[in-house]
Amino acid sequence: xxxxxxxxxxxxxxxxxxxxxxxxxxxxxxxxxxxxxxxxxxxxxxxxxxxxxxxxxxxxxxxxxxxxxxxxxxxxxxxxxxxxxxxxxxxxxxxxxxxxxxxxxxxxxxxx
Amino acid sequence: xxxxxxxxxxxxxxxxxxxxxxxxxxxxxxxxxxxxxxxxxxxxxxxxxxxxxxxxxxxxxxxxxxxxxxxxxxxxxxxxxxxxxxxxxxxxxxxxxxxxxxxxxxxxxxxxx
Numbered sequence: 273x274x275x276x277x278x279x280x281x282x283x284x285x286x287x288x289x290x291x292x293x294x295x296x297x298x299x300x301x302x303x304x305x306x307x308x309x310x311x312x313x314x315x316x317x318x319x320x321x322x323x324x325x326x327x328x329x330x331x332x333x334x335x336x337x338x339x340x341x342x343x344x345x346x347x348x349x350x351x352x353x354x355x356x357x358x359x360x361x362x363x364x365x366x367x368x369x370x371x372x373x374x375x376x377x378x379x380x381x382x383x384x
Numbered sequence: 385x386x387x388x389x390x391x392x393x394x395x396x397x398x399x400x401x402x403x404x405x406x407x408x409x410x411x412x413x414x415x416x417x418x419x420x421x422x423x424x425x426x427x428x429x430x431x432x433x434x435x436x437x438x439x440x441x442x443x444x445x446x447x448x449x450x451x452x453x454x455x456x457x458x459x460x461x462x463x464x465x466x467x468x469x470x471x472x473x474x475x476x477x478x479x480x481x482x483x484x485x486x487x488x489x490x491x492x493x494x495x496x497x
Contacts, residue, residue: 327483373418377425
């Protein structure tokens with residue numbers, strides 16, 4: 273069974289731009305969570321989607337948004353990028369979020 | 385507030401030596417507990433998990449962890465470390481009744497040949 277895939281793997285943007293990251297979960301998994309990982313803050317929970325509904329959200333500004341499609345694929349969007357948004361963005365999928373999460377390789381976003 | 389503490393930011397051990405990585409959580413009830421490992425530039429890989437039952441849990445790559453309710457701890461152990469174990473290790477909890485994981489800040493393991 274294929275693992276969680278994330279595209280693109282690397283991205284360079286400039287301040288003020290917006291970006292969309294994509295995550296394809298493991299087949300059959302309906303829960304997708306997103307995390308931001310930085311050296312200073314560690315892994316911070318962004319949001320979790322299940323069956324196209326956002327069930328939980330972390331403490332991030334409204335510039336961070338996401339959505340999930342009927343095939344469970346998920347996207348997250350960051351608008352008006354700031355330098356501090358440079359991070360590794362990780363996606364994780366599970367059958368349900370009471371189950372084990374399996375992580376993708378991440379998207380490395382650099383904001384210049 | 386709920387939290388996960390990994391008190392050791394860096395640990396260095398010699399190859400073949402034993403290893404223990406500490407994890408403490410702060411939560412009123414027993415959460416689901418996990419240990420993940422992350423190699424440079426990679427995502428997180430699950431090592432083991434505890435939901436209920438036997439408090440000593442076996443995982444992949446020869447790792448084990450013990451849940452101690454009285455100490456709110458879930459320490460990861462390995463009897464003999466290999467050079468390939470050098471990575472960053474994260475303890476995580478899933479709060480029952482929520483859909484949110486909380487991760488510790490990680491422990492970076494260095495293995496000396």
